[in-house]
Amino acid sequence: MAKYSTGGSSGGDDGGSCELCGVSSSSLNTATIAGATLQVCASCGAHDDADTKRDERSKERDRKKRAARKVAEMRDAQGGDSTRWEREGTNYDSDPLPYLVSGYGDRLREARQDAGLQINELADSIDVSEEQIMAVEQGRAARAGVGGSLIADLESELDIELAE
Numbered sequence: 001m002a003k004y005s006t007g008g009s010s011g012g013d014d015g016g017s018c019e020l021c022g023v024s025s026s027s028l029n030t031a032t033i034a035g036a037t038l039q040v041c042a043s044c045g046a047h048d049d050a051d052t053k054r055d056e057r058s059k060e061r062d063r064k065k066r067a068a069r070k071v072a073e074m075r076d077a078q079g080g081d082s083t084r085w086e087r088e089g090t091n092y093d094s095d096p097l098p099y100l101v102s103g104y105g106d107r108l109r110e111a112r113q114d115a116g117l118q119i120n121e122l123a124d125s126i127d128v129s130e131e132q133i134m135a136v137e138q139g140r141a142a143r144a145g146v147g148g149s150l151i152a153d154l155e156s157e158l159d160i161e162l163a164e
Helices: 049-077 083-088 104-114 119-126 130-137 148-158
Strands: 029-033 036-040
Touching: 029 049, 104 130, 104 148, 119 130, 119 148, 130 148
Parallel strands: none
Antiparallel strands: 029 036
């Protein structure tokens, strides 16, 4: 049988030859190569698309595992200690952060400056830490765990709208 045959025989018995390379062999395996199902020798079996797809899935799974490990390492490096949350739990139900308007940090900074207040003065007036005010001004309220009550206090104190 000729090389690259798809299994059709134009006469006689092929005598057990590889349908990809034409080598005679007593042990042929079924393989899918470029969409065709062929009887191939052990050497040509390496071209089986099914093996390639398994390898690709395995590589993708490994890539995802490495990415998850990197994220966990970054969180650990940034002080991502979860024991506080395990001890105290989250406060999302009692003080949920509302949906904030676009540019809420800039809006807060401008309103504070227009009122002639420094960060520490604003923090003292509404009895919160300076770090929480800075987190809101820097646009990282959600990452800093700022509650909805702080946003409401800031809106009331400076007569601005930060939440929709």
